Amino acid sequence: MESSQPLLSLLILQALFISLSSTQAASTNLFQEYIGAEFKNVRFSDVPINPNVDFHFILSFAIDYTTSSSPSPTNGNFNIFWDSDNLSPFQVSSIKSDHPNVKVALSLGGDSVGDKCAYFKPSSVDSWVQNAVSSLTKIIKKYNLDGIDIDYEHFSADSDTFTECIGQLLTTLKKNGIISFASIAPFDDHQVQSHYMALWRKYSHLIDYVNFQFYAYDKGTNVSQFMRYFKTQTSNYKGGKVLVSFISDGSGGLSPDHGFFTACSRLKSQQELNGIFVWSADDSKANGFRYEKQSQALLASTH
Template sequence: MFIGAYVGARPLGRPLPPLADAPTHPAVPLHLLYAFARDPAHDGMFQFYDPYQLECACSQQCGSQRGMLSLAGAGFAWGPAVPLDQWVANAAASLQALMERYNLIGLDINYEEGLDGPAGDSFAPAMAGLIGRLKAWRPQLLVTIAPFDAVWGRYKKLLQLAGSSVDYTHWQVYAELESPDTTAEQVVAAYERLAAELGGYSKLTLGVNTEPDERRGAQLPAIVEAFRVLRARGIGGAFVWALDNSCGCGYAAEAALLRLAAED
């Protein structure tokens, strides 16, 4: 089962937490999704958007933690400035170099902007081509995507083109159900709808937002209740935005998710 947490994006200016303090479980690894890698010239030449922060994170990775690289994130729009074939080739080469250098096991596609209108038409073919190249390079590479309702159409097209190569869909349910009063029943209903679209729960993960000041989405008691229900239905796991936020409350969400994921 996949349990992951984004880390390194400085949400609301928060610094990187000590990764050795993050919770662990002997039976379930914690996947750290390093946020983010971007190609500033939109040419496929990816690099850490905050090299100091993310290099520090990679160097701290320890124990059962597993590192992944997340692309783009909020504030960085899709829009290649070179021919698509060249973008895919450049992206594959630059991302392979980053993953080898920092011993990362997977890639997370997290574009949120620039996907509307004709400009977004190239997104799914480009990402499918990139995934194909990276899987040919390393067949065991873990590939995840992180859509929400406003961009779901583009990501559904990507799943049509490369669905068998995408291991998990990290649905940002807190972008759909933003109220902190969201109930477990509402969360479960959202995943019921998605499971019907995707043919099951096994490639879906439950989205959890741990922002302590501007609370967004279901809070921990409702999340735990929803995860128990969805786990019984075969959900693939859960992810947290973000470890940098969770450190202020003792990583309660990550610890609970790891514990529940390990239950028989």
């Protein structure tokens, strides 16, 4: 009878390979940066880009409101509200050409239009989806964009309506090959979470990243609190890639100067760091993007 030792050794090696592959897959080097909402003349080329990370710029914002002096909802007809003078289609093409690791997305909604809240306010699911698909497809093609982020923060519709509008929008844009990735950007507010978690329950298979706004927690958050918040939100968005985040003006959450990178290192050692995103390049310009450099270096490191 032949020895089974070679077969046993082969099975052990295969198990090790699968284990290593799974571990490597659990670690990502995704870095995302929101840009353009505050009209501070920031350009893509101002932001340092580490070639060893996957870098996503997220244009902020496209909003289904009129651009007039008295903004009003348009039922899914989106207009550009970011700094399009400095962040133009030509600038998108240039940064993607200069940096093969860069993709560019747009974010929908945001907090406000001028000095008023930007509400999610569809007339009906069917009409909103039809208008949104049409208007966003034009913008995405014009700017040669890769993805879409959902950042509505105020609602004049229930969670079921939000779920169907956004879910059907993502379904159509992905099916038509208009976008290659999608993210959502909730934060810890009852109404916000009720809408996004309802969307997650039905359409999580279309959502690649959860850009959770950890900076919406209280200023002065410490590392232990942050780790608990992260655990809670990974449970809320079970199976999702929940990204950690900071706000570069230091106005909320766990700041980069007081433990954010300690928390990131801890998550990375536990194979739970899915990526980092920053709000926002507009504010970071004032300090020379030093936290962006630090974030990307951490993501790119092999330990």
